[in-house]
Each structure stands twice: as C-alpha cells, then as structure tokens.
Amino acid sequence: MISRITGLSFVLLPMVAIAADAPPRFEREIAPLLKAHCVKCHGPAKREAGLNLSTPAGVARGGKKGPVVAPHDIGASRLWERVSNDDMPPDAPLKDDEKDLLNRWIAAGAPGLPTVDPNGSAEQDHWSFQRLSVTPPPTVQKADDRPNSVDLFIKAALKTQNLSVGIEADRATLIRRVSFDLTGLPPTFVELDEFLADKSGDSYRRMVDHYLASSHYGERWGKYWLDAAGYADSNGYFNADSDRPLAYRYRDYVVRAFNSDRPFDRFVREQIAGDEMAKFEPGQVATAEIIQLLEATHFLRNAQDGSGESDGNPEEVRIDRYTALEGAMQITASSLLGLTVQCAKCHSHKFEPISHQDYYQWQAVFYPAFDIDNWVKPNDRVVFAPLPGEQEHWEVQRRENDERVNQVRVELAGWVKANRPRGEILFEDNFDTPGSSVGQRWSATAPGDDTPGGIVPVNPDSDTAPAARVRAGQLQILEGNTQGSSWLSTKQAFDWTPGQTGESIQITFDLIDNKLDTDGKPAERIGYYIALHDFNDNSLTAGGNVLIDGNPGGSTAVHVDYPGGDSHDVGQIGTTAYTPGHNYGIRVTNLGDDKFRLEQLVDAIPDEKPLDLKSADLPDGGFGFEWTIFASNGSVRRGLRRMRCW
Ligand code: HEC
Numbered sequence: 285m286i287s288r289i290t291g292l293s294f295v296l297l298p299m300v301a302i303a304a305d306a307p308p309r310f311e312r313e314i315a316p317l318l319k320a321h322c323v324k325c326h327g328p329a330k331r332e333a334g335l336n337l338s339t340p341a342g343v344a345r346g347g348k349k350g351p352v353v354a355p356h357d358i359g360a361s362r363l364w365e366r367v368s369n370d371d372m373p374p375d376a377p378l379k380d381d382e383k384d385l386l387n388r389w390i391a392a393g394a395p396g397l398p399t400v401d402p403n404g405s406a407e408q409d410h411w412s413f414q415r416l417s418v419t420p421p422p423t424v425q426k427a428d429d430r431p432n433s434v435d436l437f438i439k440a441a442l443k444t445q446n447l448s449v450g451i452e453a454d455r456a457t458l459i460r461r462v463s464f465d466l467t468g469l470p471p472t473f474v475e476l477d478e479f480l481a482d483k484s485g486d487s488y489r490r491m492v493d494h495y496l497a498s499s500h501y502g503e504r505w506g507k508y509w510l511d512a513a514g515y516a517d518s519n520g521y522f523n524a525d526s527d528r529p530l531a532y533r534y535r536d537y538v539v540r541a542f543n544s545d546r547p548f549d550r551f552v553r554e555q556i557a558g559d560e561m562a563k564f565e566p567g568q569v570a571t572a573e574i575i576q577l578l579e580a581t582h583f584l585r586n587a588q589d590g591s592g593e594s595d596g597n598p599e600e601v602r603i604d605r606y607t608a609l610e611g612a613m614q615i616t617a618s619s620l621l622g623l624t625v626q627c628a629k630c631h632s633h634k635f636e637p638i639s640h641q642d643y644y645q646w647q648a649v650f651y652p653a654f655d656i657d658n659w660v661k662p663n664d665r666v667v668f669a670p671l672p673g674e675q676e677h678w679e680v681q682r683r684e685n686d687e688r689v690n691q692v693r694v695e696l697a698g699w700v701k702a703n704r705p706r707g708e709i710l711f712e713d714n715f716d717t718p719g720s721s722v723g724q725r726w727s728a729t730a731p732g733d734d735t736p737g738g739i740v741p742v743n744p745d746s747d748t749a750p751a752a753r754v755r756a757g758q759l760q761i762l763e764g765n766t767q768g769s770s771w772l773s774t775k776q777a778f779d780w781t782p783g784q785t786g787e788s789i790q791i792t793f794d795l796i797d798n799k800l801d802t803d804g805k806p807a808e809r810i811g812y813y814i815a816l817h818d819f820n821d822n823s824l825t826a827g828g829n830v831l832i833d834g835n836p837g838g839s840t841a842v843h844v845d846y847p848g849g850d851s852h853d854v855g856q857i858g859t860t861a862y863t864p865g866h867n868y869g870i871r872v873t874n875l876g877d878d879k880f881r882l883e884q885l886v887d888a889i890p891d892e893k894p895l896d897l898k899s900a901d902l903p904d905g906g907f908g909f910e911w912t913i914f915a916s917n918g919s920v921r922r923g924l925r926r927m928r929c930w
C-alpha cells in the first residue's frame with residue numbers, strides 16, 4: 285500500500301514541473317478559460333464587438349477592429365489589454381493565475397491558433413465549415429519500397445515515440461484485410477489463389493482495384509452514408525412503426541452512387557435537390573436519370589415520421605408533422621454540416637454556430653416540402669415516374685396477375701369447399717324454402733336474453749325498418765333510423781369453445797349486396813356477432829357478444845362484450861375488405877391453454893392476422909347480424925344467404 289502511494293507521487297511530480305514551464309496549450313488551458321468567462325458574450329449566439337472566442341479560428345480572427353491576439357507581443361494584444369485592466373469580463377474580472385495563463389500563452393506565440401483569412405467570414409470558423417485542404421505527407425528519412433503516403437504519416441508519428449513499423453503481413457493476410465475493408469466479405473478461394481500466384485510488381489494495387497470495382501464495395505461503404513442519413517425501412521413511430529415499402533430505392537441509389545464513383549458534391553446536390561435537377565412533372569414520361577434523381581431525394585424522408593399514424597387530437601397531429609420536418613433538418617445538419625442543431629429549435633446556445641433565428645430561417649427552406657397545413661402522409665408521398673411504355677406494360681401485367689390470382693382463388697375456394705372436412709352442420713339457413721319466415725329461427729332477442737338487442741329492436745318478417753325479411757332467396761336487412769346495436773340473432777345457442785385442442789367451429793355467409801335501398805350508398809360496416817347472449821349486461825355470465833365489424837375498406841375490428849361500458853376493442857383481424865360477391869365468416873379454433881384463435885374466413889380461406897381470445901370471452905350464445913348506424917335515414921339491404929354454422 286505504502287509503496288504504491290509513494291510510486292504515484294513520484295510519477296506525478298515531474299509532470300507538474302513540466303507543465304509549469306511549458307507554454308499553456310490552447311485546447312487544454314486557454315479554450316476552457318475563454319468558454320467559462322467570455323463565450324456567453326463572445327460566442328456564436330451573442331458576438332459582442334464582433335468577437336467569437338468559442339473557436340480557435342474565431343480567436344485568431346478577432347473582432348470588428350481586427351485581431352485581438354498578437355503572438356509574442358503582449359503589448360499589441362487587445363485581449364490582454366482588456367483582461368489585464370479588469371475591463372473584461374465586465375462583471376467578474378479574471379483571477380491573477382488566469383490572467384497569468386493568458387499572458388504566458390500570448391508571450392509564447394499563442395500556440396494552437398490557426399492562420400485565418402482576415403477577409404473570411406466568422407460564420408465559417410466552426411471546424412466542420414472548413415474547406416478540405418491537402419496536407420503534404422511528412423518526409424521520412426529512409427527510402428521505402430512502399431511509397432504509400434498513409435504509411436508516411438504513420439511512420440512520422442511512430443518516429444516521435446522511437447518506434448518503427450512492424451513487418452509486412454503475409455499476402456494471405458493482406459488480401460483478407462483488403463477484402464473485408466472494401467467489401468465486408470472474405471476473399472474467395474479463387475481470389476486468394478490468384479493473388480498468391482501473382483508475382484508482378486503491382487499485384488497489390490491490382491488486387492485493391494479488383495475489390496474497389498466489386499459491387500459489394502458500394503454496399504459496404506454506402507452503409508456508412510446510410511447510417512449518417514438515418515436510413516430506415518419503417519417510419520419509426522413508437523410501436524405503430526409502419527413500413528416504408530419504397531425506401532429501398534434510396535438505399536440502392538446510395539449503393540450505386542458509391543459503385544459509380546459519384547463525385548461528392550453531385551451526390552449531395554442530388555439528395556437535397558434531385559427533384560429540382562430532374563425538372564420532372566407528374567404525368568410526364570421519365571428517364572433513368574430522372575428516376576435516379578427522384579430516388580436520391582428520399583434522403584429528406586429518412587427521419588422518423590409518425591404523421592401517418594397520428595390521428596389523435598389536432599395538437600398531436602401538428603407536433604408529429606413538425607417532428608418529421610425537424611427530423612429532416614436534423615439529419616441534413618448532422619450528416620452534412622457536422623452539427624446537431626436541435627438545441628437551436630428552442631433557444632440560441634453558447635457554442636452552437638446556428639442561432640435560434642438561423643434555425644427558423646433555415647426551416648423556411650424545408651417548409652415547402654413539408655407543408656404542415658397541406659400534409660401528405662409518408663406512405664402517400666409517392667410519385668409515378670415511368671420509363672417510356674413502362675406504365676402501360678405494368679398495367680397489362682397487373683391486370684393479368686389480378687386475373688390469375690382471382691382464378692386461382694376461385695379454384696382454391698372450389699377445392700376447399702369440395703375437400704374440407706364437412707364437420708357437423710349445427711345450423712343452416714338457405715332462405716330459399718318456399719314460405720319460410722325469418723321469425724321461425726331468428727329473433728331480435730338472443731338465446732337466453734331477457735330483452736331484445738337494440739334500443740329499437742329489429743322487426744322480423746316486416747317491411748318496416750329496422751327489419752329483416754326474406755326475398756328471392758336472400759335474407760334482407762332493412763336499416764332504419766335506429767340507435768344502438770340492434771341485432772338479429774339465431775334462436776339457437778352454440779358452444780363457441782370447442783372442447784378438444786385443434787377442434788373448431790365456424791360460421792360463414794355469402795354477402796350478396798351491401799347497398800342502401802334508396803341512394804345506393806354502401807353500408808359503412810358489415811357487422812355480425814358470435815356468442816350473442818346478453819344485451820343490457822345483466823347476465824351473470826360476462827363476455828360474449830363478440831362483434832366482428834366487417835369493414836368495406838380494410839381490416840376488421842373485433843369488440844368483446846358489445847355494446848355497453850364494458851365493451852372492449854380486442855384488435856384487428858384479417859386484411860381483406862368486405863365486398864359483395866364473396867363468402868365471409870369467422871372460425872374459432874381451440875389452441876389449448878385456454879387460447880381460442882379467431883380467424884376471418886374469406887371465400888372459405890383463413891385471412892391474415894388472426895386474434896386470440898379466452899374461453900371467458902366466448903360463452904354459449906347465438907350468431908347474429910347487426911344494424912349499424914348510418915348517416916342517412918334510408919334503409920339498407922344486406923342480402924345474405926346460405927348461412928352455416930358447423
Ligand atoms: C457580459 C458580457 C461580456 C463578457 C463576459 C466578456 N465580454 Fe468582452 N466585450 C463585451 C462587450 C459588450 C464588448 C464591446 C464593448 C467594449 O469594447 O467594451 C466587449 C469587448 C471586448 C474586447 C474588445 C474587442 C476589440 O476588438 O477591441 C475584447 C478583447 C474582449 N471583449 C475580450 C473579452 C474576454 C477575453 C473575455 C473573457 C475573459 C470577455 N471579453 C468577456 C462583453 C463581454
């Protein structure tokens with residue numbers, strides 16, 4: 285223990301001694317001092333006397349009256365003059381040791397300050413705004429057989445530590461390193477053998493060229509840019525993270541740009557203003573060049589964008605839109621300016637070269653493409669830019685494919701009908717028995733319930749809406765000006781939780797029409813139920829009344845215990861819209877462990893996105909149709925026939 289402490293102080297002492305003699309270093313001692321005492325008044329945000337003391341270039345440039353630091357010349361340095369006479373900082377003068385530091389630094393020649401263009405603009409002082417310049421490689425004394433300038437930098441640095449480079453790696457290792465570095469992949473056996481066998485003087489150079497020419501080069505190096513550009517295949521809105529199905533076009537653009545050695549300035553311009561460069565008008569026939577320029581502009585759409593999902597209150601919608609706009613600005617600034625601008629959104633910040641005002645002036649440049657009041661949701665921001673003949677060809681192909689898919693669907697439906705295990709038919713109503721009436725097997729009151737479903741219940745076998753009648757072999761449901769969820773239920777109850785694992789029960793029906801009688805407007809929903817048993821929630825058995833809210837536009841919402849306060853949305857099922865001319869329904873399958881899988885059936889085939897319920901959600905009950913509320917006072921006819929439960 286003791287020896288350790290002694291050892292420590294022994295090491296520390298000489299270092300302190302050196303520091304006292306050496307001139308203060310700009311980055312270590314001077315810059316922090318200026319930041320602490322001066323930058324709040326002499327920084328990018330507030331530039332008193334035109335002086336920016338937050339960057340080395342700013343200190344070197346000086347203020348409106350010119351440089352404030354004259355290296356080696358204390359007397360000519362206004363910075364020293366103002367600090368030494370306690371003029372600066374005005375409110376809290378520096379302590380003696382701090383002044384001493386500045387004095388010694390200037391006297392030693394103000395090391396660490398760059399030479400700046402006296403006519404240059406102070407706005408360019410930030411490190412990332414500097415022009416790229418060529419730094420000539422250091423000269424290393426010993427002649428070398430590998431005249432690679434990177435090696436010269438390394439050797440010069442090693443020399444200061446009295447070190448030299450190690451021995452050259454063997455050729456198998458070399459090709460492996462180059463291959464990984466340039467393509468991200470190991471060399472193939474053929475590449476390895478060729479390189480080992482190539483004894484010519486420029487074999488290394490040719491091997492490197494080979495990998496630079498590989499299409500994997502663009503994949504490997506494009507990835508870095510894609511990271512900087514925030515590339516993503518989804519919109520990134522918490523768990524409503526919807527797909528960006530066309531983002532890959534931008535990814536491929538970047539890979540191609542690397543593989544075709546696109547000059548960086550052009551690469552940047554294309555991504556920020558490709559649409560302006562393309563001069564493309566929607567409807568026009570495009571060229572390969574135009575398409576490429578349009579793909580490049582997806583750069584500005586890489587940011588997180590939840591505006592397609594946010595349909596909540598107007599404030600949320602607005603915030604989500606601004607977030608997409610701000611995200612595009614942030615990515616542009618971080619990838620191209622080396623700045624994280626988000627602080628300037630709310631206030632100017634001591635060190636941020638972009639002020640609060642700059643931020644909003646800059647935002648105005650982006651605004652037209654992100655017009656908050658005329659917003660286009662992310663996945664609708666699609667432009668059709670076909671090559672000559674491409675759209676026509678695509679349309680022909682699409683029609684052919686649609687026809688083929690339809691044909692296969694019909695064949696499959698036929699096959700399924702002919703070959704499915706028929707099971708036991710628990711209930712069947714074709715509505716085509718002469719003289720049959722709805723009221724024989726259907727009722728407005730669910731089996732076991734004490735009141736009819738709905739505030740205005742259904743009239744079976746009536747023409748007075750809300751009503752259900754049989755006409756021309758169809759069950760027709762007449763929509764009235766009803767309120768609440770009227771229903772037409774089977775009188776018969778069914779067990780919706782089959783006992784054995786793997787066993788199922790299903791209901792299906794043909795949807796013949798969904799138009800209102802009077803104005804031909806389609807119904808908003810094709811609602812139907814399973815496990816109907818209790819309208820007004822006074823039954824001892826909870827659950828049931830599972831509403832399948834068939835949607836003419838897309839996926840179907842499922843509610844348990846509908847209607848009433850305890851009704852709850854359990855999610856979406858299926859992805860297929862409800863359109864007349866198809867057979868729809870629901871299958872419930874026992875998966876074991878009290879899990880009952882609901883699948884939407886479309887033309888007897890299970891649809892995507894099933895849902896799982898528990899047995900408590902599915903007490904015994906009827907099957908029925910619902911009256912949904914419509915905007916008009918007309919009536920609706922939902923022709924329904926051939927209903928089976930088995
Ligand atoms: C509270 C604000 C404030 C702080 C802090 C401050 N200054 Fe100043 N400084 C000013 C203002 C205002 C002026 C212009 C008026 C003047 O020259 O007195 C100025 C002027 C100067 C000038 C003259 C520029 C020229 O071109 O002649 C120098 C040099 C200077 N400050 C250095 C410093 C240094 C170094 C610090 C920190 C150690 C500092 N200031 C801290 C407000 C401040």
Ligand code: HEC
Pocket residue numbers: 626627628629630631633
């Ligand atoms: C969403 C708006 C917002 C953003 C973005 C924001 N700030 Fe602030 N910031 C504020 C507000 C408001 C205050 C003032 C708080 C107060 O007065 O209590 C503040 C105060 C500060 C202060 C204290 C200032 C003082 O003089 O006391 C600092 C430091 C600061 N912010 C730094 C930052 C930095 C760094 C960032 C970026 C990383 C940032 N802020 C981003 C809103 C923001």
